[in-house]
């Protein structure tokens with residue numbers, strides 16, 4: 001299997017501030033990995049670093065075998081690194097349809113397929129971005145990343161702040177979009193158990209370092225260890 005991402009002893013942060021401290025991680029073809037950990041341990045910073053939005057101090061970051069540490073952010077996006085940002089960042093004065101079209105790149109994901117995955121977006125296609133509910137915005141944020149036909153999809157807390165029924169719909173879509181796909185996925189989540197159920201491997205961060213790494217099912221079957229790593233009640237903080 002081709003290696004999509006390979007991160008080696010990476011130190012990165014914002015200007016002089018180092019947030020990621022010696023992190024190593026790999027992502028294989030078609031694989032999904034959870035990035036877990038308490039608030040502020042550096043999960044979003046890791047995604048931002050993969051996208052070239054932080055300062056990389058040392059270590060290396062390879063994408064499809066190429067060192068992209070010095071490649072500008074927009075080139076990384078064009079090369080196939082797609083982000084679903086925590087803040088969703090929908091264009092408020094564009095319609096749902098336009099929000100999708102501006103992100104379109106050639107590939108297997110087109111408008112029809114996005115609307116098939118999220119029928120709700122098809123119903124709302126003529127509505128403006130600022131007329132959508134939180135759940136619809138999240139569907140659109142995912143749809144917009146997918147229609148860019150990324151090789152690696154980076155999701156920053158996609159289930160945060162959404163009602164359980166919406167989370168169920170998104171989980172269903174997540175499972176469907178993975179069927180037969182070679183896309184790699186990095187899923188940053190506070191809902192640890194849900195993330196572990198949706199991914200093959202997991203890494204738990206603590207202050208920019210990997211505190212645990214392994215198969216998701218191992219942590220899922222060991223709630224005591226999970227609680228120890230993430231902190232009891234961390235999801236309710």
Ligand SMILES: Nc1ncnc2c1ncn2[C@@H]1O[C@H](COP(=O)(O)OP(=O)(O)OP(=O)(O)O)[C@@H](O)[C@H]1O
Pocket residue numbers: 014017019037038039040041042043044045046
């Ligand atoms: N733009 C920024 N400039 C400077 N420091 C930042 C910036 N963004 C985040 N940080 C700091 O980096 C550290 C890690 O933040 P990060 O957002 O990566 O954590 P996280 O694990 O994703 O947390 P959360 O679950 O709250 O999103 C925090 O101390 C945060 O204050």
